[in-house]
Amino acid sequence: MEPKHLLTLRPYSSDEIKSLLTFAAAIKSEPEKYTSALTGKTLAMLFQKRSTRTRVSFEVGMLQLGGRPLFLSGDDLQLGRGETIGDTARVLSRYVDGIMARVYGHDSIEELAANATVPVINGLSDWSHPCQILADYQTIQELYGEDLTGRKLVYVGDANNVYRSLVFGGIKLGVHVAIAAPAEFQPDPSFIESVRDEAQRTGSRVEVFADPQEAVTGADVIYTDVWTSMGQEEEQEHRRKVFAPYQVNAKLMAVAGPQAKFMHCLPAHRGEEVTSEVADSPASVIFDQAENRLHAQKAVLVRLLGE
Ligand code: CP
Ligand code: NVA
Numbered sequence: 001m002e003p004k005h006l007l008t009l010r011p012y013s014s015d016e017i018k019s020l021l022t023f024a025a026a027i028k029s030e031p032e033k034y035t036s037a038l039t040g041k042t043l044a045m046l047f048q049k050r051s052t053r054t055r056v057s058f059e060v061g062m063l064q065l066g067g068r069p070l071f072l073s074g075d076d077l078q079l080g081r082g083e084t085i086g087d088t089a090r091v092l093s094r095y096v097d098g099i100m101a102r103v104y105g106h107d108s109i110e111e112l113a114a115n116a117t118v119p120v121i122n123g124l125s126d127w128s129h130p131c132q133i134l135a136d137y138q139t140i141q142e143l144y145g146e147d148l149t150g151r152k153l154v155y156v157g158d159a160n161n162v163y164r165s166l167v168f169g170g171i172k173l174g175v176h177v178a179i180a181a182p183a184e185f186q187p188d189p190s191f192i193e194s195v196r197d198e199a200q201r202t203g204s205r206v207e208v209f210a211d212p213q214e215a216v217t218g219a220d221v222i223y224t225d226v227w228t229s230m231g232q233e234e235e236q237e238h239r240r241k242v243f244a245p246y247q248v249n250a251k252l253m254a255v256a257g258p259q260a261k262f263m264h265c266l267p268a269h270r271g272e273e274v275t276s277e278v279a280d281s282p283a284s285v286i287f288d289q290a291e292n293r294l295h296a297q298k299a300v301l302v303r304l305l306g307e
Contacts, residue, residue, distance in 0.1 A: 004304055005113045005120045007106075008128040009168040014202060017134075017172040020299050022146070024138050027302075028295035031064060037302045038067035041097040045123070046088075046112075048074040048103050049230045053266060054123045054131065057293040058100050058301075065298055067305070070096065089115035098305045104231055119304040121297075126161055126231060131300065132265045133165040135292035137173060139285055140221060142292075143261055149174035149203055154219040154256070156180045156212050156246050157273055158239070159187035162225045162265050167191075167206055171199040178207040180215035182242045212246050216256040223263040224248045224273045240272065249275045253283060261285050 009017060027034055043062050047055065055071065062069040074080055079088050089112045092099055098119045103109050106127035113120040122130055137148070144151055153175055155163050163179055164187070170177035179187060186208050199206050209215035216222055227243040228236045253260060262274070262284040270276045279286060 003117060003119045005116075006130055006300055006304065007109055007113055007120065007122045007125075009130045009133060009165060009172065012172065014172040017137075017169065018146075020134060020296070020303065021138050021141060023303070024134065024292070024296040024299035025141070027298045028138075028292070031298075034065055034298065034302065036066040037306050038062065038065040038097075041065075041067040041305050042070055042095070043067060043098045043100055043301065043305070044070050044072055044092050044096040046072045046074060046077070046079075046092075046099060046101040046103075047123075048101075048108075049124070051102055051123070053290055053293050054100075054102060057290075057297055058123065061294050061298045061301060064294075065301060065306075067097075067301070085111040086115040088112070089120075090117075093117040098301070121300060121304065124161060126229070128165045128168070129161045129265070130165055130168070131293065131297050132162060132289075133169040134296040134300065136166065136223075136263060136265070136289055137169050137175075138292045138296050139263070139289045140175075142288065143285065144220060150176070151220045152176045152178065152218060153221040153223055154178045154180065154216045155223045155225075156216070156248055156252070157224045157243065158185045158227055158229065159191075160225060160229050163187070164191065166223065167195055171195050171202055171204045171206065174202045174204050176205040176207070178205075178209060178215050178219075180209045180212040180246060182246070183210060184242065185239075186210075212252060213255045216252060216260070219256045219260045221261050221263055222248055222253065222256055225265055226267070226269055227273055243273065247273060247275065248278055250277050250281075253278055253281075263289055266290055
């Protein structure tokens with residue numbers, strides 16, 4: 001039988017996502033019940049890019065479930081000397097029970113999954129960051145209750161991996177996901193088109209704005225991410241200029257209204273996409289999001305490796 005992977009949230013049904021989030025909340029409230037859920041299982045964790053949260057939360061998560069994490073830096077493997085991703089996937093599958101990978105191109109994680117005979121979990125690719133977004137919707141459920149239908153999340157910034165994954169999760173959960181971004185960094189119209197039907201079915205809306213003030217009015221959540229993602233460093237100067245009017249600061253939060261919470265996947269570039277005043281304000285739940293990476297990923301690990 002083909003193993004089940006988590007490369008993006010897209011192919012998962014609404015019920016599967018809701019059930020994963022319910023399971024994540026159960027693991028969070030009674031972690032002691034799951035201390036031997038993955039006894040004897042090993043997770044290979046392959047990183048082509050740096051990480052703090054993903055690495056530590058997966059590593060600690062495996063240990064808390066009774067399993068063993070194995071950190072592998074892409075540079076240290078023969079992968080760094082030209083061994084193919086396909087052969088790496090086939091070899092790792094002979095040793096371990098699951099592979100979590102952080103890669104540049106999304107095609108790399110797809111190639112890993114196509115060749116692995118164990119589940120593959122995306123720990124961030126240029127296209128998507130599903131584990132982050134599960135933790136984020138777990139955090140939003142903690143704020144607003146399990147049923148998120150009609151809640152409004154406004155993402156202010158680059159239409160990147162985190163934005164796309166927020167949309168994939170939002171359309172499963174009936175959440176309205178709006179983005180405010182300068183024209184050149186808005187989502188491709190074909191992306192919006194590709195999610196339109198599913199959004200309609202779940203009562204979610206996916207909207208694009210240029211004006212951040214117009215976008216954030218009445219938002220339940222304002223979310224931002226770095227203007228320059230890993231791998232885009234040479235565009236940093238240009239991005240800093242173009243995104244300057246899109247900073248999430250106290251003025252923008254005031255336009256949104258007092259109900260609005262602030263979210264960021266982290267790491268944050270304080271003083272760029274968000275001010276410290278907002279990141280450290282009572283409205284900010286950024287460290288709850290970071291904590292929920294642990295719980296949400298434990299749910300994913302048990303579902304994919306344990307059953
Ligand atoms: N949010 C997130 O994935 O953080 P890391 O890059 O530290 O893993
Ligand atoms: N968009 C960011 C997310 C980091 C967690 C990046 O890809 O670098």
